[in-house]
Amino acid sequence: MADDGPTDWNDRERAPGTPPRVIVIGAGVAGLSTGCYAQMSGARTRIFEKHVLPGGCCTAWSRDGYLFDYCIEWLIGTAPGNDAHQVWRELGAFDGKTMTNFDLFNKVEDASGRSVTFYNDPDRLEAHLLEVSPADSAPVRAFTRDLRRFTGIDLYPFLTAPPLRTVRERAALLRTVLPAFRLFWRTAATPMHTFADTFQDPLLRQAFRNIFFQDPEGFPLLPYLFNMAAAHHGNAGFPQGGSLGLARSVEERYLGLGGTVTYRARAEKVLVEDGRAIGVELRNGRRYFAEHVVSACDGHTTVYKLLGGRYTGPRIERLYSDLIERPGTLFPAVVSAFVGIRGPFGEEEAHSTTHLLSAEDAAELPGALQNSLVVQVRSRYSDGFAPPGHSVVHCTYFSDFAYWKELRTRDRKEYRARKRQVAAFVRRFLERRTPGLAGRIELVDVASPATMHRYTGNHDGSILAWKAFSDADDVAARLVGKDRMRLPGLSGFSMAGQWVGMGGLIRAASTGRFATQYLCRELGLEFRAWESDGTAAEPWHPGKLGQLPQLDRWSAREGTGS
Known part of the structure; x- marks a missing residue:
């Protein structure tokens, strides 16, 4: 919109008779x-x-016909019938759109190729986990039992600020919370790390920590159960666009x-x-x-x-x-590498996989905070993310903002070299998993935590604050x-x-x-x-996205983003 219109925004006092x-x-x-x-x-x-x-x-942002979707991995409120959905409907967020829902939340695979899939359906999840590790039946059944209980809870308190809730709203909240109070208290008081360490299988000990793609560290069980239950009901999907x-x-x-x-x-x-x-x-x-x-x-x-x-x-x-x-108070910053691929990718793969890396592989990722890399086939999330007949993959890892900020400030050439290192690692890693893929990779676009800070101003480049x-x-x-x-x-x-x-x-x-x-x-x-x-x-x-920016101009030459 234009800077000035027929209003009194430039006047200290508002025009008489006009709204505030x-x-x-x-x-x-x-x-x-x-x-x-x-x-x-x-x-x-x-x-x-x-x-x-x-x-x-x-x-x-975009490049060469690809759309690099940066933020949403799942969105609470995509299914009708709850307060979160009402907020999005009031804001027009879903107008004219379809939703994509997956039957699993995330897959975790270790360096040897063993994997565990976190299905959103409690029964399917339980059967799969028991197949992976029969010896861990006790913690497996405890987790899926709690997940079943969470699937019956509708708690999305997003309509009214707490001090302004009416008696009816407070009563409705209590009717939801009180019957499940012990469940909420216990799962909020049990750190995921503590729970995960009760598994005998080393893969499950690591996999449970990475249900949310990477280990946020310090989370209790409650948010994992809440979000997986929402996904089970189609209420943590991905909106078109x-x-x-x-x-x-x-x-x-x-x-x-x-x-x-x-x-x-x-x-x-x-x-x-x-x-x-x-x-x-x-x-x-x-x-x-x-x-x-x-x-x-x-x-x-x-x-x-x-x-x-x-x-x-x-x-x-x-x-x-x-x-x-x-x-540990802010969410870690993230390094993102978007990979544009000619032809299909991941038709047999989960839409989202956390790869637990060997120490040698992890050492090749600049500023990495954990030994893992998340690979998401974003072209399966929504139409328009890749040109027809192409695919786009998003690879991410938690990273140290101070590392990237200091590097970019001190030595811009070295900063770009480290981003090329990320791009080279991603190419090698994907080729190792899918031989012949490297020849079909058309571009790799890397955004660092310093990129996030530059474009949004978010402190320490943290996406989730x-x-x-x-x-x-x-x-x-x-x-x-x-x-x-x-x-x-x-x-x-x-x-x-x-x-x-x-x-x-x-x-x-x-x-x-x-x-x-x-x-x-x-x-x-x-x-x-x-x-x-x-x-x-x-x-x-x-076309509703409008004119999309690229990152810095030099990225088109060097293929490493901003």
């Missing part, structure tokens, strides 16, 4: 969600985004509600007057005013750059000065529930997104809903939301 203005910083999923709900509730909104695309981390497709659909919904997005517009600071946020100043010096400002970008940047560190308190300081630097079940979890929950997503001493301002409400796209979207519910009370508006009329939507097609 809300400025949103960042057009990621949380920012777009905030804009949608604020528009539905009668506010006028404007989103400023530094990038040329919506979505933030929920993004994709993928990550950027999701962002584009929510953007379309927002624009249809009358909102405005300005791209290539980096916010430099939040304007504050007498302890109240009154607008933003962009890098180009232009100022825009509003009755409320919502920051839906990186939390550390918001607190210490946009606001200069002036509005903090014990909770904010603990999150953004203490915990953010503590090992705070790690659930870490020390940050309780602090962030109080920031949402007790502080109402506000900062001490500053009115007219809110924060939204994964740096407030934890990681995951449904959580990001729900923070936009919560932030709007809170600001409606401040601005005297009635919070309103309704589902998009998806039946009238044009069927999804790749």
Whole structure:
């Protein structure tokens, strides 16, 4: 949208008789969600985004006819009949789209070729695990018994901010939680590492740690059971169009509600007057005013750059000065290698496989944090990810952000050489698994954690921000529930997104809903939301993605991305 329209965004005071203005910083999923709900509730909104695309981390880029889908591996809320799905329907995220569901969550294979497949169906999973290791019947049956119980639980508390829940909503939540309280408590208190170590089979000990593709370390059993149960019901699928497709659909919904997005517009600071946020100043010096400002970008940047560190308190300081630097509190950054292949790939393979690497192989991956490589056949997730008759594979591993950041800052030539090393390893690894494949590889495009930091501003290049079940979890929950997503001493301002409400796209979207519910009370508006009329939507097609960027120009010559 154009920078200026027939509005009063450049005026300190809003035009008489017009609805209150809300400025949103960042057009990621949380920012777009905030804009949608604020528009539905009668506010006028404007989103400023530094990038040329919506979505933030929920993004994709292209090269030579391939689409490199960066974010979604599974999405909670893809099946009808639950609150998570309602949020996505309100945001228009699924309009005109089909969903892809797989019968397994992930496959894990060790260096010798032994493998275990984590089927979403508890009965099939139990039979398979007992076949892999009959001696481990006790822990196998314990896990699948709990998985069956989770398949009967419908708990997606994403519609109303905790302090604003009605008596009816609280009662409904209790009716779900109380009968399963001991199950929740026990699985939340049992670390996956502790449980996995009860297996006799060394493959199962490692495989259970990698159900979520790589070992997030520190997770208890509960999230594994919850997500696999959701997948069993088709509620953790993959939407047509993928990550950027999701962002584009929510953007379309927002624009249809009358909102405005300005791209290539980096916010430099939040304007504050007498302890109240009154607008933003962009890098180009232009100022825009509003009755409320919502920051839906990186939390550390918001607190210490946009606001200069002036509005903090014990909770904010603990999150953004203490915990953010503590090992194990943030989700690790990721190295991504997208491989474009002429012809088919992986027709006999699982859609997603974690390969447990030998020490020698792992040593060849620069900055690797674990001895594993995830290989996903992304062209099986959605149409349009590869040219007709071609395939695209996404290879990832957890990596050290500081390694890549220092390398890129100190020696750009060496930085590119290390990315070529990643590309060369991926080529050799895939050829070793499928002889003759190397001759059909058309390109390898590598993105490092430094790439993520450059394009999104996410602290340490972390895609998912705070790690659930870490020390940050309780602090962030109080920031949402007790502080109402506000900062001490500053009115007219809110924060939204994964740096407030934890990681995951449904959580990001729900923070936009919560932030709007809170600001409606401040601005005297009635919070309103309704589902998009998806039946009238044009069927999804790749053309809806719009103009897609490549990464740096030199990547086309060297084949290693940004």
